Amino acid sequence: MSYKFFPHTDDELQAMLSTAGVKSLDDLYQDVPQELQLQKEYELPESMSEIEVRRFFDDLGMGNITMRTFLGAGYYDHYSPAVVQDIIRRSEFLTAYTPYQAEISQGTLQYIFEYQSMMAELTGMEVSNASMYDGTTATAEAMMMAVANAKKRKRVLVSETVSPYVLRVIKTYAKFQGIQIDMVPAKGGVMDHEALKVELEKDDVAGVIVATPNFYGILEDYTGVADMCHEHKALLIMNCVATALSVVKTPAEWGADIACGDGQSLGIPLNYGGPYVGFLCTTKKLIRKMPGRIVGATKDADGKRAFVLTLQAREQHIRREKATSNICSNQSLMALYVTIYMGLMGAKGLKEVNSISYSNAHYLADSLVKTGLFEMAYPDKPFLNEFAVKTKLNIDELQQYCGEEYLQCGLKIADDTLLLAVTETSSREDCDDLVDACVTFNEEKEGK
Amino acid sequence: MNNTFYGKLIFELSKAGRQGYSLPENRCDEYQMSDLPQGLMRENAPLLPEVDELSVVRHYTNMSNNNFGVDTGFYPLGSCTMKYNPKINEEIAAHREFTGLHPLQNPETAQGALAVYYFLQTSLAEISGLSEFTLNPFAGAHGELTGLMIMRSYHMERGDMKRTKVIIPDSAHGTNPASSAVCGMDVVVVKSRPDGTVDVDDLRPLLDDTVAGMMMTNPNTLGIFEQNIGVIAKAVHDCGGLMYYDGANLNPMLGKVRPGDIGFDIMHINLHKTFSTPHGGGGPGSGPVGVRAGLEHLLPNPRVVKVSEEDYDYFKLECSDKSIGSISGHLGNFGVMMRALAYILTLGRDQIKWVGPLATLNANYIKESLKDVYELPISGVCKHEFVYDGLKDKSTGVTTLDVAKRLLDYGFHAPTIYFPLLFHEALMVEPTENESKQTLDEFIRIMRVIAQEAKDDPEMVKTAPHNTPVRRLDDTQAALHPIVTWRELVADNQVAE
Structure with a gap:
């Protein structure tokens, strides 16, 4: 059984089986009832060489039209500089996992800290998490945060000018959590503030989701919207196009409580829809309600500044069904794209x-x-x-x-x-x- | 990895006036962004670093030297399946004919990409013994959530609204109960027997007409195959529930067992575990979800469907009202799928069947080799991973955490520690099929050295690591006084000149 990914030679195999106390590889499955074991070969193609794998994807690639x-x-x-693509391939970043062992993961922890800092700058918010899957799910998480924060309220308002691709995802999440989503109508391509006011005055709204720039590309004027939300104890959630935030009025300046969206526009290739990175930024007050990983600064035993995963008491591996979210991973490598991109730009x-x-x-x-x-x-x-x-x-x-x-x-x-x-x-x-x-x-x- | 610590932040390299990019001249400058209403623009520019290109490259290169990946060394992190990430996969994923595709472009112009999705979907269905997969979920936990939405919708569709309970073993990953909660379901915990498997006697009384289904990891988080799966699946099915397979531990099943053949109705797979896609420091992953025949219509929108004409096939996207809805922006982490398909094609049916047995052999080899110095709470064959309950000799005061930290000094990544919660000093070891006997022997040798050090010089082990870029970190301080941005660091005077 000589194969490039399996280093076991025949004599090693025998020695290892003997240490393991069995006679054959099949014996390692003696605990699996025979009738549950697979009795056939997979119906898959035969093993391919690298040459054949390349040819396979080259052929399929011809079925795509890049325009x-x-x-x-x-x-x-947007353009992603060569430096980004090159650094991303460094296997010390690529083949590491979540930085559980901080002493040998400072590379990952440091760039996540840089990412959090940059996203906080871009949105104007006080804190950012270590990233989410994408913009649609980050907005769904923001909605869940608002509902958890409101405790008894289960209604969320969404402006009609929010992307329908974001809307369809938050609707799915909402359906299973018993959250009621109501749309705030648009007038002339922007949210109708009067209509929002009417809904807020019912005093049962946990959060309001708006967009900047909105789905039609329009820079909406949100003057007064945050005050209106806060007056009625609702959080204002702003879904944003990341690149635009470097010049347009920020969620923080509009008075939003949560800024979220997709970071794709910051140096990540289109990739037919993914992988991208979602961002979620908020106020220090809400940090313990935030989903996902967070990296914080601390010191090591020698007093050296270093970084570590922190505030983990919010997370699923500790809180289980009481966690702020079920999210376990972050989109670390994609956050690195964004970080290097902003570092260059x-x-x-x-x-x-x-x-x-x-x-x-x-x-x-x-x-x-x-x-x-x-x-x-x-x-x-x-x-x-x-x-x-x-x-x-x-x-x-x-x-x-x-x-x-x-x-x-x-x-x-x-x-x-x-x-x-x-x-x-x-x-x-x-x-x-x-x-x-x-x-x-x-x-x-x-x-x- | 070297031992000189590079601890700077990119903000500390910044000098006003430096720049790390070049852009084309603005050739439509008869239109000026400054014409936008001032009230809609941000007041101050974001505080981002100003750094030249070479400094950026060196900064991240130096930072990478403080990291440890599968390419650096042995990474026996239990439950994470840190297998080799073949280089060819990276080249395939960077194929320009794929990376430039916009998610919303006409599917007729993305037939190659849709074919990748479809081939991977059908390959996973074959490997799992299920009918159809969606590749839209972004990660394992996202797959769990999607699978639970399917489970719940299956009941709701039949008008059976009271089924909101999910039964979950106490040995399960934290994501199982957390995903259930996000799906609006109630968690009911079933106990484990002393050997770590589900206690069927504890399970039976929990089964009633409010149960939506049960989530199981098999082999479970202790690496033990749940032999009673037939009985369990029947009991859950008899009460009207569905069986969910958490694919976290699918690796040892490759070539030997298909979840769909042993009673499971819904499952997710972690492509970043079983199918070799890189973990990327925590993501991107991918969590495809498969269902048995009869549940396909509930899969999330959009679905990739193959249409066969007389002389050719093509692929299209389909959305249906019967589906649970959309759970991701488009079709999930497409770039990850490219890698996973390249892996499946590379191994092919003739090699993929050895993955499970060889991963299992490696785990059993380590387990038997160290059980005289580390406490092995469950004997017998394990699958791809197993758990020690710390050092056998507890008199030294050296804990599992200390052993893990000392391993770092010797150039190994630590196993998963303090999980599962069934044992106080859990140390969960998962070598993968790619590791050689030499690597395992060296790990075994070092684990013995550490056991000896624990006797001879416990204080040294308790203060490990000693040779890593940084020493043990103060977690408590980080949580009590969170500093999570550059701005906060500056305010806290923790900045290098």
Whole structure:
């Protein structure tokens, strides 16, 4: 049985079996009733060499079409510098587990501490946990936190301008916990504050979930919202696009109690939906209600500054069914992506990323409107790098047409509405190409 | 790993005016972000470091030297299956034709990715003896939650609303009861017998028409195969409940036992344990959930479905109202799936069947080799892991924690300690199938050296580790006075100039 992952030679195998007190490998399963044992070979392919494994994935890869993308909706094609990709592969980070043995895990613990510090800076909040699975589940955890904090209240309000992809996940969590989710209607692409007020005045709301920038890319004005929530003893939860937070008004500045969202936009490749990293930041007051791992600073026996997993009394391995959450892992390696990315970019780099994305997006929006084929869905609302347009064109056909030019022209969010995002990875020419494709598409349609 | 401690934080490398990136010129600068209303913009820039590229590279490289991974050395962390993470998997996962795919792009343009999902899903179903898997859950605990949602929905769909209890052995991982609570269910604990297996006599009276099902880890957290699984599954099924298999300990079952064949209806698998994907310092993991025939419609949205036309197959995404709903943004940790499928293809049916027996052999080899100096509370064959109850000689005062810390001095990662809770000095050892006899012999030798040191110089063992980048840490202080950000460190004057 000579195989690259099994170092046992025949004579070693015999010696080990003898020490273990059995005659054969089968004897190691003498405690498993015969009728429960597998009596057949798995129906799987034969073992492949590396050459064959590569060929297998190369062949499948041809079934994918990578395009110049104008898709966003929560996941953005921002550039991830080469340094990030390189460091991530270091096996001391990659092949370690949760830093239970702090003395030989300072690398992991230190970068998580850096991650927490950076996320706290970005959101403006006092504390961050060591990361969650993704933005959707982080928002679900934030909802659970609000309900646990309110004790007897089981109703949570969600603005209609929160991403439907986030909404569908929190609805699932809510359903099983007996949490009632009610939507706060939107008016002109932003949450209706009057409608929120009416709901809050029923004094049974544990938390309110809003978004910045919202699903349509709009920077909503949340002036007065936090006060309204707090007046009625509800927590304000803000789901955010991470990159944008380096320039737009932060959840802390709006007075939010919990900031959450997906960190993908901070240097993590799109990866067909994952792995990403969710962030959850809050106030010091709520730290003991926070789910997930937290790293804190302390000292070692020699007085040296060092880092350690802390406040573990909240967690499942100690509290079991009374824990703040069932989460066991964090998304450590993905948090490292984010940390290195922010380490390289700094506040200035992040601002530049947003600034180029802003300019590109506004150029595209104006160019599309100038063709006469599109109009802004929310013309009077400010946006950063994502916007919705209305059109009379058949969006499915348009997407098909653009796809043939290797252009991904946004997400259809209604029969007549497209949501487009632009980042610093798109050039002015990319925007022109998309506009040209739309025009040619229309000409060909009308010509026929 | 070297012994000079690199303990700086990136904030301590920062100098105003340095920069570590380059970006293209803004060529649409007729539009300026400064035109946005001031009231919607943040007042002060975030306090992030300003560092040049080489300094960033050195910083994280030095930091990595303070870490210990499977590639560094033996990592017998019980219940975590720290097996080798093949390098080819990393290259496959970085394949550009896959990493650039947007989760919301038209599925017609992501057929290769959907094929990966589908092949992995069907391979896991074959290995588990179940009907269909969802790969959407992000981690083991997330898989548990998804599985419990399926369990509960199965009852609710039949209008049986009173079934809210989940039976969980006292030896279970903490995530089992925690996931049950998050799923809105009530936990009922069933006791273990002295040999660590479920006490069937304690179980029977718990079974009534309020029981939704039972969660089991088999082999259990002591590494013991639950021989009564047939009786247990029948009793739970007879009372109308479903059986949930916690896949944390699936590794020794590879090639030998399929959960679906021994009475389980729902299960999760940890791809980062059994299927070799790297643990990444705590994540990303992946927790696929499988169900037996008849429960597939409850799997979370979206599902990847294969459609067979006359001369070709294609894949599409399907959402259904009957499903429990969505539990993740899209299709889960896709990059992790790439690695797991590469692993399954690499081993193939001819090698994968040796994983379980060899992992089991390695565990039994260590267990028998040290039982004269470490207390072995349960005799007989174990599966992939086993538990010692500390040193045999308790007179020295040296605890399991001390032994674990002393192991670090000798270049080994420590086993899992103080879990399961059934023994006071639990030391849970799990070598994987990838470890050679030489590695195990060296570990055994060092464990004996430590046992001797405990007699000769207990104080030295109690103050271990001595050779690691940092010494024992003050956990209590960290929890009493939490400092969790750079800003707080600065305020606390704990900053290097």
